[in-house]
Amino acid sequence: MFKETKLQYEKSNIFPFVPTGEYYYHKGIKAYDRYDIKKAKKYLIRAWELEPDEPMIACQLALIYTDDAEYAESNELLHTVLKDLDERMTECHYFLANNYAHLGLFTEAYKHAHLYLDLDQTGEFAEDTEELLALMGINEDENIDELEEQELMANQQEAARQLLEAGNFMQAIEMLEEAVETHPEFWPAYNNLALAYFYEGETGKAFGILEKVLDQNPGNLHALCNLVIFLYYERKDEELDTLLSALEKVQPISMEHRYKLGATFALAGKYDKAYYLLRHIQKHGYEGDAGFYYWLARAAHFTGNHTTAERAWKQLAVMNPNKAGTEPWKEAQQIYVKLEDEDTFIMKLLNSDRLEERLYGIFLIGVSKHKKELITHDEFKPLDDFSLTEKIYLAVINQSNTKEKIDPDGLVEKGHEIALKLYRQFDSDRTKASGIILAWFSTFRHALKIGAVFTNTTAIAAAMEYTWLRDKENKKTQKEIADEYDLSQSTVRKYIHILENNWK
Template sequence: MAKDLFANRLKKVVPFDQDGSFFYRKAKKYIENNNYINALNYYRKAIEKDPDNLEYSMDLAEVFSEMGYYHESNLILFYIMQKNPSRTECYFAIGCNFLGLQEFSKARDSLQKYLEADEYGFYAEEAQNLLEVLQSQEFFIENFNEADPVRDETLALATRGKDLLDKGDYRQAVRVLEKAAQRDPGLIFARNNLALAYFCIGKLDKAIEICLDILEEYPNNVHANCNIAFFLNEKGDSEASNKYIERVISIKTEDVDDLYKVAVTLCEMGQHRRVNQLLKKLLQYKPYDTKVLHYMAVSCYNLKMFKSAYKYWDKVEKINPNNTISSYYKHYVRSIMKNEREFTELPYHFQVPYDEIIRRVKTIHDLLKLPSVDLAEKWKNGNALDSLLRWGLDLNDVMIKKAILNVVASFRDEKAEQFLRAFVLRKTEGKEQIREALTLLKEMNAKEPYLAYVDDSIVEVSVNFNSTAGSGRDVIEAIPEMAIERIKSYYLVDCEDDIRDIWESVVTLWEKTGKPRIQKPEGWAAALELYYRIREGLPVSKTELAASWHVTYNTMMNNYNYINKLLAEFWEQMNW
């Protein structure tokens, strides 16, 4: 009878689907206990249940700020402002995030916008105090630091070189960093990055030579010691490599960037126990950094501390649930603990193993060949395809990215729209890929304006299909690509980096001298091709070249002379 009674009770159980407020309260409790990682999980669930509740989004943005994810916080705040422009407190929060990112001019602009929109608002006094601090800093820089525009330009060049290095454009990084290092040898970070760039293009001896030059002047430079230790290890000279490792370990530093560099070097050298100890220290400064947590997980795994490894990969997954790397390694370490596979050491880079990369890329290719109906069905049923395609976007392969963006756009649903909107806000993407995604959003009839990350800023963008030439910026950016396409059709030469570099120098100088009116882009592309051919000693008939571009000889030569004179004057000023 008891069994029948229990069965009857089960039949009467009504499934209870919790609303957003339930998860929101749970998130608040975790925040009270300073458990930001679990709070993230419940804020996301609250927003999933009630996406129109902007209070939930505001709190999520605040949590990201507390965790040091200032850019991610700003993305949410910009989204809130688009939904409800009256939420002026977002300007204040955005300004604080820019302070955290050390982007002080953007912080000042945001704080001023807040005071203009709500002069007596809740954060008005705090905003005014922050502005006074920023103005004091600017006053100090303007009045007590000697203005040095040449050094500022060189610093910007070195920063651009670092960005190119991070994006995997190693040859262009070498070109840019060489210029920066030659102009100002005192920019040690540029020379260290140049050494890395040389290593990445296979010039190991040149990379070592640069490190030795730095260490002759600055023997305790952490980055140079780390670089040369790694380079010598790659060359097979472990004895010399260990000498530099011991030196860098002996250097007492609390600088977070230095600690991170030493940790990454020890990871590359496979010194698991040492790196484990160092990462514990680094996590005191960066407890929510997903790469540091991943390195910690790998070090634990390689030391056969499998439960600890699982714990750290679980943290990575909770912070960034869209990544499929930590979920792969969680499954991997579970299989090791169950004796389902043999233990082998894992590399530290934040990516799945090479054989898994090959398997996933093949899966993506096979999926993209499916009939559109079958593919749309997989898209709608669960998040497996979504997660795989997001992983594919992190590969340094333009063709794969383009294919993924186009196939996602073909689904034409809310999920696809959010996928593309998230893509155009990625800081690491090139302009062409951002433009491609914006065009796809427009073709999907997604509501404008779109928020996009352009020229190191988050801006509102509207796409205009009516103009065949596009915006002035689009025309300027198209000119080098036109020249590259033509030259590569005639000569099998690696010209892309050189031509883009020449054109970027011209465009940068226009910011000071004023941009001429561009009526016919082909005339400038022809002039750019002519400049490159002459510089590289390639054969050229000027009359035939102009005719092939369907421009007059005078147009091409006027533009060529303009480019030549502009660059010649610039290098003369730089004493080159």
């Protein structure tokens, strides 16, 4: 959208470096010339660590952050240059204006653009600055109130996105409805509004909003990808295949659009296309969020690129430790054993390093016909060695009166209730039962950390079954899940969203 800038500093302009700093700086520049953003960033960060007082390095690293869409990081470095290192580097104001424009903070962009022109009217980037102002539709007579309004729109969009991720769909709908009424051509708000209605179960409204966007803004990629999501979950396979065939011909330019399209293809099972797009932007230095590595790992695995899949999942596990051990290529763990091995197996679980396995061990004690013998087993570890959550869980399975005192909200008891629902649902297939209950306790552990409330245990169990089966490539439709649990599809969809975006 806005002009990207690439700055090369001539060797003659570089202040004397210590050899190692200069060495990494030039390696970074060479990588940058080859458009290898990942290596360029690595080398420039190293040079900056060795020469933290050198403004040339800081400025070049800031430009690399900009090229990688890390605008906040870039701005931090540019402000450091102007404030602490060399205020004469006026070009930093142009770079800041460029970054703020990308972030939608047009008031700040306007301020720094004019600062640059005031300080260096004949500077190297004077023409680029004028062009930037023109692209933003800003001139000398522009009313600053309009800029602040545009900035407010961007902030509202971010607030709505956070509400969506938190599962507060009605609040998001109220905010976005107000946004589109005030700004009838603000397409990102329409796209998020469609998602909010869809997750709230208002599928007709969701489809209608996307239809309006595509009618008035044809080719809007985010709207097309959201339409794929809706068709996929609604199992409208014929329409889905037609749309996917059309999207296969799209060649996005920006990394953001390539990521969006790649993740959409991965969701729909078009792994070849997904892998091509996601791997391509990774090779060009893209370092995404946890979602990026999740979809890259799945696409890589299902296309036979196992090394890439393992590396991507490893990175995902660093960003989201709860994903460790849940790789799509791992078979469901064979957890149930013959009765004569039950005590040994459960004692092993209780001594595991992973909380979810210890909770699973307590669950097995709770459903065992030999509960008393297991609790009094010689290898049952001392009560003081259990965590507070485990102690509460032991009180729950023993129906102790102390559980109300130490778990007044009944969160652990509700967690056990959800596990029981899944246990009964998969009673005929103990291998699947073991896998999904372990997965639930992993989710439960994270949900407790963030203060989640389990208001609808049946819906949570249903959402857990849907997501777990889908990740194992043995999916059921949301309608099938809703029917089995005697729930509405909108309720199932709502809890799937909460589970996937908040508790994992």
